[in-house]
Each structure stands twice: as structure tokens, then as C-alpha cells.
Amino acid sequence: MFDDPSLRFWDAEAAIWERTLLAVANPGYSFLGWSSTPALTFSPSALSSLTISRPTSGSSVTANFSTNSYNLETQHESNDGSVSSSEGNFSHGEIVSLTATPSLNKDFSHWETIKSNDYTVTMGQSSIFGSLPKISIDRRESPSLNLVRGYTYQFNVQLEEDNPFYISTSEYNDDTFADEYLGGVTNSRITNGVLTFSVPINAPNQLYYHSAKYSYSGNLIRILTKSDSHVLPHPNDSEIQVAIDHDIQLKAVFKDEEHKLSITSNNGGSVNFSEGIFPDGATVSVTATPDSHYNFVRWEGNDAINGVTNPFISITMTEDENIRAVFAPVLxxxxxxxxxxxxxxxxxxxxxxxxxxxxxxxxxxxxxxxxxxxxxxxxxxxxxxxxxxxxxxxxxxxxxxxxxAPVDLAINPVTLSVTGMPMEDPSAGGTIEVPDNAKVGQQVLLQAVAKEGFYFSGWYHQDGKQLSSAHSTYLTFSADTSISAIFNQKSVSVKIAVKDPTTGKFILNEGVDSYTELSIPVPLGEKMMIHSLAAPGYEFMKWTIFGSGIRTSGNKTLELDATTDLEVEVQYRQLIPKLSIVVTPETSGFIPIGSGEKNQNGPHIIMAQPLNGYKFDRWEGEGIENHKNPTTVVDFNVDSSIEAIFKRIDVEYPISSSSAISSREDWIETTWFGYYFWNSSLGNWMYHESLGWTYFYKQAQSINQHNTWLWINDWEDWIWISEDFAVNGGTYVYSFNRGWLFLDFVNQIKYSFSSAQWEQM
Incomplete structure (x- = not known):
């Protein structure tokens, strides 16, 4: 820049044409030298920021600057963690983010500023005037340097032997080193080696670095005052942002993971410390001490110590812990x-x-x-x-x-009958011996003796609660008390029942009520009378008594002694009505079936059989099913009488004349009753080919009536025959003595249904 910006233009003929120029680099830039068109002369040097030049008409002078770059380096122990960043060179004022990440079982501790830096010093050429030598710092053309008070910088100098490197208070260098700065400097004027500059706190704000051989080959050194908080506003944060305005070296410091142990307690005791920070995995001993009249109860905290009652414990620190010692008063x-x-x-x-x-x-x-x-x-x-x-x-x-205090006792006997009701004489069941009074809590002897036929049940309080069942007992009383000594009449259990309740009842002793079933207690040894009472149509049959054994009685009134538990059963049977059949006229016929007791297994069959010279006419009486049929059924429920009426006939017929076939004189062949010999001179006798001499009664003249009674002389038995029961070559007959038979006239054999056997006829 000109010494006076208003004089950048002038009249070269009339005005002074020599001008002083001064170039001042802004922060982040370095002044490299002056250039002009046409080429002008600069004094003392085109490389000096303060120079004098004589411009000509139309001259143009340029102050040349270069952009500074500042190095950011980070360090850390690789086993402890890592740092993520854009490590390298950055422009002035640039903001760089850094993140420190700890490894397993490690924690981030802090960022540390490394207050030192290294530079390599060599000689190079000016980028503006190639013929002029320039000092190169880390291969950069004579950059201005920003150094911080309190930091140490090492310059690794690699110059010619006759070209020493040094620091000066002046931009201008000469051979006398008159302006050489030596505060905090070691090995000044070195040509090949290390110059160390520990920047003093009182160092001037501006210094310069030079080589003795080449004037203006160096550049400005700005001395900065930077506290640690200026460089690192938040050194304990793992993520930081750094403002770049000088070369910076930082170290991420990691530490073993640590855990906080906090210990509290309630009233009644103390612990050996309240809190502390411990490395991961450390074992910490903790002690709980109760105060006087207190007990240590338990620890509360993590799962490992919850409920532990030992006041001396050890905790392995793997995380932050909050534990509590619990004390309780001694009770x-x-x-x-x-x-x-x-x-x-x-x-x-x-x-x-x-x-x-x-x-x-x-x-x-x-x-x-x-x-x-x-x-x-x-x-x-x-x-x-x-x-x-x-x-x-x-x-x-x-x-x-x-x-x-004394208590009054009222103790009285009570005797209960077999029905559970008190008897008129309370002492009928026994006697007692008891005191009239006692003291609270004192044992009192009570005694009871049962009489014959009774037993002692127990001593009972007035509220009904049994105090004792022993005949002789000791009781204790706390207040006036009323007690009953209860005796019970001995009894046996008697159960009486009718086997079939529909057939009758019974009456007990002299009572008027009748029962079909009764279960009662009876005083031991008492006599009992039980009267049978048959229902209409039934009569008494017997008593069956179950006690110490089984016995029966046929007496309608049963007398018993109640000496043991008894079960009595009375049995009745039905009255069977009888039927009387009168034959009219007398000797006109007979009744083979039907007279006597009523059949209990089916219909009651009646049968009328005429004698010689008669035929059946009809039945007379009540309940007869078919009055005209000589064989029918009758119904009756009481003793009854009916009449069988016959009529006299004049002509006799042989057996089954309607089906008889005459094969030879006086021999008759039937389709169902074989061969027999008969003529009128024989009367009712005939000779049967298979049965021998036979006497017959002809029942009816009608051609459809082919049944009669026959007397078989060889069998000495009556049989009843009917063509209605005939089959080919034989017939079913009813024998008065043998029951039902089947006669096979073809094979000359007979079958007895009663013996279930075939026999020769």
C-alpha cells in the first residue's frame, strides 16, 4: 500500500516521483514481495514490505501475498480409543470438528494442548523474483508464522554453512546481528541443526526470522497470547470444534473407565465413606456400623447385595452404584x-x-x-x-x-329316656358326688355312678357344651356355673317291616296305629308285642326275627324281649279262592279239570265230560267265558260255585265216525287215531290195535265234535283225546296220570313231555 493513498496518481513532470510503499499482510496471509510494470527499482529491496520506488508514467506496482495454511495434528493412544477428524492443513479462521471415541472399558478424559511444534527450514527461490533466495518453512515460501507465548518451537535448519539462521526484532538483517533476538532461543545462528525457540511471556508482539547471507529472505513472526481456554474452550468434551489461527497439536487423552459409588444410610448407623470414583473392575470394601441400640438390617442396591445382612461387603465396580445401608432400632x-x-x-x-x-x-x-x-x-x-x-x-x-374369688356350683343329675326326653325322676339313671363351691382356677372332683339299665353320658355346661365324658373327672371353674350330669336309658334298635307293604300292616303293643315299617329305640330288656294285620285277600304267613341269630314264628302276635338290636319282618300270603262245580243231573257226567283252588299261573280252565247216554249242554254261573263250550275258562276272586248241565242222548257213536274208514268188518281205520275194533254189542268198549282194550265216552253227536275220554286198560289210566290235536299219523293226548303225550300210530311209539323221552307204545 502507498504511504498516502491520495497520491496514487500524480504529475510525473511537476511532482516528486519517488514514493515510499508499505505492505501489511492481513491475518492468514504472508507478504512475498513487490512487482511492477514496467520494471521499477525498489530500495532497499523488492522483498521488503517497506520500500521506496520511483514510478514512471503509467507504472503499476503490485504487492504480492500468499495464503497461509496452518497444520492441525492430533495424537492418541490407539489401544485407548480413536479420533475422527480432518487432520491436515487449514486456512486461517477455519473451524475444524474433532471427536474422540474411547475403546471398551475406557472413558474419554480430556483434550491436551501440545505446546510445541517442529518446522523444517531450507532455502528456496522467490516465486516473484526467481533470482532471489527465500527461506522455505515446511516447503512453503517464507510464510509468516503465528507463534504462541509459552509454546516451544523447534526449527530443523538445513542451510549452507555460511548462512546461519536466527530470529530478529527487525525486518532488516545485516552482518552485525545487531537486532538478533535471543530470548528463549537455543542454538541461534545455526546452519545445520535445531534452533529451539521457547516463546517467553514477555516476547514482543512481532519478530522476524532471517538467514544471515540473504537479506529479506525471511518473514514476520507474530507472537500471540493464547490461554488454554482460548485454544480449547471445552477440553473435557469428547466432541470439540477448533478455530484455526496457528499451528496446533492436540492429544486426546483416555483413561480407564471409572464408576461412581454412592453410599447412604438411614438413621441408626453409619458407613465408612459416602462416595468415591473407582476404576472399572475395582473391588471396594464397604462397612456398615450400627449405633448403640440399633442393628444393621440389610443392604439395598443392586441385585448382588439386595437383602444381604452382612455389614461387611465387597463391591466389584462395573457401573455406577447407589447403595443404602438400612439400620433398625433394637426391639x-x-x-x-x-x-x-x-x-x-x-x-x-x-x-x-x-x-x-x-x-x-x-x-x-x-x-x-x-x-x-x-x-x-x-x-x-x-x-x-x-x-x-x-x-x-x-x-x-x-x-x-x-x-x-370363690365360685358357686349348681350340679344336678338329668336322666333321659330312650326318646331323649327327661324322665320324671332325674336321679333314675344314677347318682353324683360333687362339691357345693370352689375357687377360681381350682380343680374340682366330680363323680357319677350309673344305675343298671342306664349309662353316664357326661358333664354338660349350662350352654350345652360337654365338659367331660368321664364318670370321674377334675374340672376348673372361673365363674359361678350350672352343670348337668346326664344319664341315658340304655336301648336297643328295633326295626319292623312288612316284606310286601301291599299285603298288610302291623300294630305295636297296645297301640292303635298300624305301620308297614317302623324303626324305634326300645329300652333294654323291655317286652314287646307285635300284632299282624293282613290286608283284604291276604292272610298271615310268618314272622322272621334277625338278632343274635335268625328265627321264625307262626303266631299272629309276636312277643319279644328287647335284649339286642333286632330286625323283624312279617310276611303275608294271598288267599286263593276255590271253585265248586255241580254236575246236573247227577251221574250224567264228571269234571276232570276245574274244581278246587284257582289257577295262579294263567286262566282257570274248566272241563265237563258227559257219561254214557249223555251229552254236555251248558255251564251256569258267574265269570264263565263260553257257556256252551264244555272246555272253557272262568274268572273268580272269591270262593264260587258253578253248574255243569248235561242232556241225555239215545244213540252212541264210535270214535271219530265222521272220519272213520271201514276196511274190514267191524274194524275202523281213522286218519288220526289208528285202527280199532268195535260193534254195538261191545257197548263202550273197543279194541285198539296199538292200545289194547279201551273204554270210551262219546261226548257229542255233532260231526265236528271228535273228542272224548278213554280208559286204557293196559295203562290203567284215563286219556283225553281230540281230533283238534291230531297230526298225520298221530295225535296229542292228555293222560290223567302222565300229563301230555304224543301218540305216533305209524311207528307205534309215544313221547312223554313230562319225562322228555320216547317209549314203545
């Missing part, structure tokens, strides 16, 4: 009792019996009935008052003393 027992025992109730404050040291406890005695309070034994405030206080300083025992 001293207050033991209270009564003398005599159970003669009263003692209540305390809130009905508690354990208290911390120094607690004043109120106690109150409530005597039981028939006991009176005397005094307290033990350390109480007022031993003669039912309500007093106790000061708890240790385990304490207090006794309430009481005296007994």
Missing part, C-alpha cells in the same frame, strides 16, 4: 404375665410387646371374672394401679399379681 421384649396364670389380660400400647430403647409403654390389666388385682411386680411407675407405665431400656419382665 427389646416386654414380657407380661399374670399370677396365677390366665387370671387376667394385659394390654400394652398398640398391643405391642417389643419396643425401641427409651420407649415409655403404658400397660393395663383386665382381671378375669372372680379375680381381683393386687399389684405389679417389676420396674413400673405405679405398682398399685391397674394402668401404669414401663420405661424400656432392655428386656423387661412385668408380672400382675391377682387373687382368686
Amino acid at each position: 427389646y421384649p416386654l414380657s407380661v404375665s399374670t399370677d396365677p396364670a390366665l387370671s387376667g389380660v394385659i394390654e400394652t400400647t398398640n398391643n405391642q410387646f417389643e419396643f425401641p430403647y427409651g420407649t415409655e409403654v403404658e400397660i393395663t390389666l383386665y382381671p378375669k371374672s372372680n379375680y381381683t388385682f393386687t399389684n405389679w411386680s417389676g420396674k413400673v411407675t405405679n405398682p398399685n394401679a391397674k394402668t401404669t407405665t414401663v420405661l424400656i431400656e432392655s428386656a423387661t419382665e412385668i408380672v400382675a399379681n391377682l387373687t382368686q
Whole structure:
């Protein structure tokens, strides 16, 4: 820049044409030298920021600057963590972000400013005037340097042997080193080696570096005042931003991961420390100490120590921990009792019996009935008052003393009958021996003796509760009491039942009520009378008695002695009506089936058979199904009488004349009853080819009636035959003695249904 900007233009003929020029580099830039067109002369040098030139008409002078770059370097221990950044060269005022990331089990500690830097010093050529030598700093053409007070810089000098490197207070260098600056400088004027510059706090704000051989080959050194907080406003943050205005070296410092241990406690004790910072994995011993009259209860905190009751523990630090020691007051027992025992109730404050040291406890005695309070034994405030206080300083025992009062006893016998009702004479069941009075809590002897036929049930309180079942017992009373000594009449269980309730009932003793079933208790040894009562249509059959054994009786009235449990069963049977059949006229016929008791297994069949010279006419009477059929059924429920009426006939017919086939004289062949010989001279006799001599009764003249009774002389038996029961070559017949038979006239054999066998005819 000109010495006076207003004089940048002038009249070269009339005005002074020699001008002084001064170039001042802005922060972040370095002045490199002057250039002009046409080429002008600069004094003392075109490389000097302050120079004099004689411009000519139309001259142009240029001040040449270069941009400074500042180096940012970071350091860290690779095993401890890493740093992410754009490490390198940056422009003046540029903001650079850095992030420090710790490794496993490590924590970030802080950023550290490294207050030193190294530069390499060599000789190079001016980029403006190639013939002029220039000092090169880290291969940069004579840059201006920003150095910080308190920092140390090392210049690794590599110059010719006759060209020493040094620091000066003046931009101008000469051979006398008159302006050489030596504050904090080691090895000044070195040509090949290290010049060390520890920037003093009182160093001037501007210095210069030079080579002695070549004038104006160096440049400006700005001396900056920078506190650590200016360089690193937040050194403890792992993520920072750095403003670049000089060369900076930073170190990310990591440390072993640390954890905070905080320990608290409630009232009643203390711990050996309250908090601390410990490395990861460190083992820390913790102690809880209770105060007097307190106990250590437990630790609270992480899962490893929750509920631990040992006051001495060790904790391995793997994370921040907050633990708490819990103390509780020692609870001293207050033991209270009564003398005599159970003669009263003692209540305390809130009905508690354990208290911390120094607690004043109120106690109150409530005597039981028939006991009176005397005094307290033990350390109480007022031993003669039912309500007093106790000061708890240790385990304490207090006794309430009481005296007994007498009780009145009313003890009476009661005798219950087998029905459970009291008997008129309360002493009928036994006698008792008891006292008239007693004292509260005193054992009293009670005795009971049962009479014959009775047993003692027990001693019962007036509220019905059984006190004892023993004949002789000791009881204790706390108040006036009424007691019953209960005797019970001995009994046996008697169960009476009708086997079939529809057939009848029974009456007990001289009663009027009748029963089909009854279960009652009966006094032991009592006589009983049970009367049978048959239903209409039934009659008494028998008694069956189950007791110590089984026995029966056919008497309608049963007499028993109740000496054991009994079960009695009465059985009735149905009355079977009888049927009487009268034949009219007499000797005109007979009744082979139907007279007598009614058939119980089916219809009652009646049959009328005419004698010789008669035929059946009809039945007369009630309940007959078919009055015209000689074989029919009759229904009756009481003894009854009916009449079978026959009529006389004049002509006799042989058996089954309607189906008879005459094969030879007087021999008759039938389709169902074989061969037989007959003529009128034989009357009712005939000779049967298979059966021999046979006497027959002809029943009817009708051609459709082919049935009769035959007397088989060889069998000495009557048989009843009917063509209705015939099959080819044979017939079913009914034998009066043998029952039903089948006669096979073809094979001359017969089958007996009663014996289930075939026999020769």
C-alpha cells in the first residue's frame, strides 16, 4: 500500500516521483514481495514490505501475498480409543470438528494442548523474483508464522554453512546481528541443526526470522497470547470444534473407565465413606456400623447385595452404584404375665410387646371374672394401679399379681329316656358326688355312678357344651356355673317291616296305629308285642326275627324281649279262592279239570265230560267265558260255585265216525287215531290195535265234535283225546296220570313231555 493513498496518481513532470510503499499482510496471509510494470527499482529491496520506488508514467506496482495454511495434528493412544477428524492443513479462521471415541472399558478424559511444534527450514527461490533466495518453512515460501507465548518451537535448519539462521526484532538483517533476538532461543545462528525457540511471556508482539547471507529472505513472526481456554474452550468434551489461527497439536487423552459409588444410610448407623470414583473392575470394601441400640438390617442396591445382612461387603465396580445401608432400632421384649396364670389380660400400647430403647409403654390389666388385682411386680411407675407405665431400656419382665374369688356350683343329675326326653325322676339313671363351691382356677372332683339299665353320658355346661365324658373327672371353674350330669336309658334298635307293604300292616303293643315299617329305640330288656294285620285277600304267613341269630314264628302276635338290636319282618300270603262245580243231573257226567283252588299261573280252565247216554249242554254261573263250550275258562276272586248241565242222548257213536274208514268188518281205520275194533254189542268198549282194550265216552253227536275220554286198560289210566290235536299219523293226548303225550300210530311209539323221552307204545 502507498504511504498516502491520495497520491496514487500524480504529475510525473511537476511532482516528486519517488514514493515510499508499505505492505501489511492481513491475518492468514504472508507478504512475498513487490512487482511492477514496467520494471521499477525498489530500495532497499523488492522483498521488503517497506520500500521506496520511483514510478514512471503509467507504472503499476503490485504487492504480492500468499495464503497461509496452518497444520492441525492430533495424537492418541490407539489401544485407548480413536479420533475422527480432518487432520491436515487449514486456512486461517477455519473451524475444524474433532471427536474422540474411547475403546471398551475406557472413558474419554480430556483434550491436551501440545505446546510445541517442529518446522523444517531450507532455502528456496522467490516465486516473484526467481533470482532471489527465500527461506522455505515446511516447503512453503517464507510464510509468516503465528507463534504462541509459552509454546516451544523447534526449527530443523538445513542451510549452507555460511548462512546461519536466527530470529530478529527487525525486518532488516545485516552482518552485525545487531537486532538478533535471543530470548528463549537455543542454538541461534545455526546452519545445520535445531534452533529451539521457547516463546517467553514477555516476547514482543512481532519478530522476524532471517538467514544471515540473504537479506529479506525471511518473514514476520507474530507472537500471540493464547490461554488454554482460548485454544480449547471445552477440553473435557469428547466432541470439540477448533478455530484455526496457528499451528496446533492436540492429544486426546483416555483413561480407564471409572464408576461412581454412592453410599447412604438411614438413621441408626453409619458407613465408612459416602462416595468415591473407582476404576472399572475395582473391588471396594464397604462397612456398615450400627449405633448403640440399633442393628444393621440389610443392604439395598443392586441385585448382588439386595437383602444381604452382612455389614461387611465387597463391591466389584462395573457401573455406577447407589447403595443404602438400612439400620433398625433394637426391639427389646416386654414380657407380661399374670399370677396365677390366665387370671387376667394385659394390654400394652398398640398391643405391642417389643419396643425401641427409651420407649415409655403404658400397660393395663383386665382381671378375669372372680379375680381381683393386687399389684405389679417389676420396674413400673405405679405398682398399685391397674394402668401404669414401663420405661424400656432392655428386656423387661412385668408380672400382675391377682387373687382368686370363690365360685358357686349348681350340679344336678338329668336322666333321659330312650326318646331323649327327661324322665320324671332325674336321679333314675344314677347318682353324683360333687362339691357345693370352689375357687377360681381350682380343680374340682366330680363323680357319677350309673344305675343298671342306664349309662353316664357326661358333664354338660349350662350352654350345652360337654365338659367331660368321664364318670370321674377334675374340672376348673372361673365363674359361678350350672352343670348337668346326664344319664341315658340304655336301648336297643328295633326295626319292623312288612316284606310286601301291599299285603298288610302291623300294630305295636297296645297301640292303635298300624305301620308297614317302623324303626324305634326300645329300652333294654323291655317286652314287646307285635300284632299282624293282613290286608283284604291276604292272610298271615310268618314272622322272621334277625338278632343274635335268625328265627321264625307262626303266631299272629309276636312277643319279644328287647335284649339286642333286632330286625323283624312279617310276611303275608294271598288267599286263593276255590271253585265248586255241580254236575246236573247227577251221574250224567264228571269234571276232570276245574274244581278246587284257582289257577295262579294263567286262566282257570274248566272241563265237563258227559257219561254214557249223555251229552254236555251248558255251564251256569258267574265269570264263565263260553257257556256252551264244555272246555272253557272262568274268572273268580272269591270262593264260587258253578253248574255243569248235561242232556241225555239215545244213540252212541264210535270214535271219530265222521272220519272213520271201514276196511274190514267191524274194524275202523281213522286218519288220526289208528285202527280199532268195535260193534254195538261191545257197548263202550273197543279194541285198539296199538292200545289194547279201551273204554270210551262219546261226548257229542255233532260231526265236528271228535273228542272224548278213554280208559286204557293196559295203562290203567284215563286219556283225553281230540281230533283238534291230531297230526298225520298221530295225535296229542292228555293222560290223567302222565300229563301230555304224543301218540305216533305209524311207528307205534309215544313221547312223554313230562319225562322228555320216547317209549314203545
